Amino acid sequence: MPGRLIVVSNRIPTEGASAGGLAVALHDSLRERGGIWIGAHPDDGPEEGLFEIGSEPYQRLAFRLSRAEYDSYYLGFSNSVLWPLCHRRSDLVQLRPDYAEGYVATNRRLAEMIATVAEPEDQIWVHDYHLLPLASDLRDLGLDNKIGLFLHIPFPALADLSILPDPPAFALWLASFDLLGLQTRADTARCLEMFRSDPRAEFFQDGSVKFGDRLVRVKSFPIGIAVDAFRSLAETSDSDPFGGERPQEYIIGVDRLDYTKGLPHRFRAFGEYLQRYAGTRRPCLVQVAPPSREVVEAYRQITEELEELSGRINGQHAELDWTPIRYIHRPIARNRLAGVYRGARACMVTSLADGMNLVAKEFVVAQDPDDPGVLILSRFAGAAEDMTDALLINPYDVGDIAQAIDRALNMPLHERRERHRACMAAVEATDVGTWTTQYLAALDACAGTLSVPTLL
Ligand code: ADP
Numbered sequence: 144m145p146g147r148l149i150v151v152s153n154r155i156p157t158e159g160a161s162a163g164g165l166a167v168a169l170h171d172s173l174r175e176r177g178g179i180w181i182g183a184h185p186d187d188g189p190e191e192g193l194f195e196i197g198s199e200p201y202q203r204l205a206f207r208l209s210r211a212e213y214d215s216y217y218l219g220f221s222n223s224v225l226w227p228l229c230h231r232r233s234d235l236v237q238l239r240p241d242y243a244e245g246y247v248a249t250n251r252r253l254a255e256m257i258a259t260v261a262e263p264e265d266q267i268w269v270h271d272y273h274l275l276p277l278a279s280d281l282r283d284l285g286l287d288n289k290i291g292l293f294l295h296i297p298f299p300a301l302a303d304l305s306i307l308p309d310p311p312a313f314a315l316w317l318a319s320f321d322l323l324g325l326q327t328r329a330d331t332a333r334c335l336e337m338f339r340s341d342p343r344a345e346f347f348q349d350g351s352v353k354f355g356d357r358l359v360r361v362k363s364f365p366i367g368i369a370v371d372a373f374r375s376l377a378e379t380s381d382s383d384p385f386g387g388e389r390p391q392e393y394i395i396g397v398d399r400l401d402y403t404k405g406l407p408h409r410f411r412a413f414g415e416y417l418q419r420y421a422g423t424r425r426p427c428l429v430q431v432a433p434p435s436r437e438v439v440e441a442y443r444q445i446t447e448e449l450e451e452l453s454g455r456i457n458g459q460h461a462e463l464d465w466t467p468i469r470y471i472h473r474p475i476a477r478n479r480l481a482g483v484y485r486g487a488r489a490c491m492v493t494s495l496a497d498g499m500n501l502v503a504k505e506f507v508v509a510q511d512p513d514d515p516g517v518l519i520l521s522r523f524a525g526a527a528e529d530m531t532d533a534l535l536i537n538p539y540d541v542g543d544i545a546q547a548i549d550r551a552l553n554m555p556l557h558e559r560r561e562r563h564r565a566c567m568a569a570v571e572a573t574d575v576g577t578w579t580t581q582y583l584a585a586l587d588a589c590a591g592t593l594s595v596p597t598l599l
């Protein structure tokens with residue numbers, strides 16, 4: 144019988160923030176097993192140590208990042224080194240010694256705080272790229288607990304890893320976990336490639352990797368959404384989320400404003416669609432893109448670029464009663480979002496690189512199966528590995544996206560239904576509840592792996 148579950152993530156869900164599928168799924172596991180969720184509080188609390196927040200049937204312990212930690216660990220190494228590196232934007236990587244030092248020191252401080260609350264039987268589930276050194280730090284502090292990582296973003300290519308200040312340390316950080324969970328089979332292959340290139344690693348038949356005196360399993364667990372909850376949200380959502388200003392026919396896009404989402408390509412493709420294919424048709428592109436990490440220069444630039452592009456395309460095509468691109472630069476409530484998805488004829492996901500992309504799954508679940516809209520999906524989003532019946536596009540090819548828009552808006556009902564049914568099956572197979580259960584079962588099973596040893 145495993146002990147408590149300790150979830151660690153950079154962001155801790157706070158009261159008032161809308162609970163995403165991940166938070167809900169983990170909340171259920173924590174409630175069932177008992178446990179603790181530990182994470183940085185965005186704007187509150189004492190400077191030292193962990194402090195309790197909110198009332199849940201399990202504990203939530205937050206810590207506060209100092210200004211210097213926020214700059215070096217969060218904005219710096221996490222979001223100006225690892226994020227661009229893992230998303231194939233090495234050109235945006237900002238290598239600075241203080242970023243790497245702040246990242247290592249903040250993880251070390253967090254490990255020391257976790258060590259004060261973890262008990263020997265507890266299982267520790269770490270989330271995402273902010274916390275890669277955590278298992279290694281916890282091992283240094285003498286903790287022998289089962290510790291798993293789930294990386295929500297793509298695993299980088301081997302060649303890109305050599306950009307890091309200390310690639311061997313990166314491999315050691317990862318090898319200190321018992322289970323490395325990745326989004327896709329392609330991510331798993333890249334992670335194993337990294338270990339294969341490392342003379343310290345040996346491989347076992349069951350796919351686990353021996354590294355020093357530890358054994359680490361590497362496996363994909365494609366993340367999903369809370370399917371039933373989101374479906375009922377869409378079915379009962381506001382029937383007029385546009386408050387009387389609903390466009391007659393629209394395509395939806397929903398993304399944090401991030402340079403990985405291919406938004407300029409999407410806007411240009413929509414412009415090309417209007418020019419080459421639309422004829423007398425007047426669809427709208429409704430793009431909801433809330434600001435994200437705006438202090439980082441690359442995010443500032445993409446914000447400006449999009450404002451300029453939407454202005455130019457609207458200037459070229461708008462008429463007195465039609466604005467082609469409605470660009471909304473803020474978050475919207477989830478129940479309204481579900482209604483906006485449901486009313487759309489198509490959804491565009493044009494990520495240049497993306498761990499999974501949950502928007503693709505939310506759109507599919509929100510559709511009316513009798514008259515569903517069409518998902519246009521980048522081949523470079525993790526979701527495309529299983530959702531092969533979406534209209535798959537090359538997001539770098541504006542002409543390809545424009546053609547897919549035309550195809551989506553003219554697709555016959557029987558083909559829309561068939562594609563929707565197949566996409567829906569893929570989404571149901573990865574429901575976030577199943578995802579949590581499967582990951583935790585695999586983490587639990589890790590203990591036995593030390594006795595496997597048949598060398599390949
Ligand atoms: P990422 O994790 O890179 O932001 P995902 O597509 O995997 O991308 O997840 C984004 C999540 O944020 C989805 O659940 C989506 O509904 C939500 N979201 C994105 N933009 C908005 C918005 N403007 N308003 C409300 N929710 C949003």
Ligand code: G6P
Nearest residue numbers: 153154271272295296399435436
């Ligand atoms: C992605 C990352 C998450 C992160 C989220 C929002 O989904 O995988 O770890 O929390 O973006 O980004 P932010 O920097 O605002 O936490």
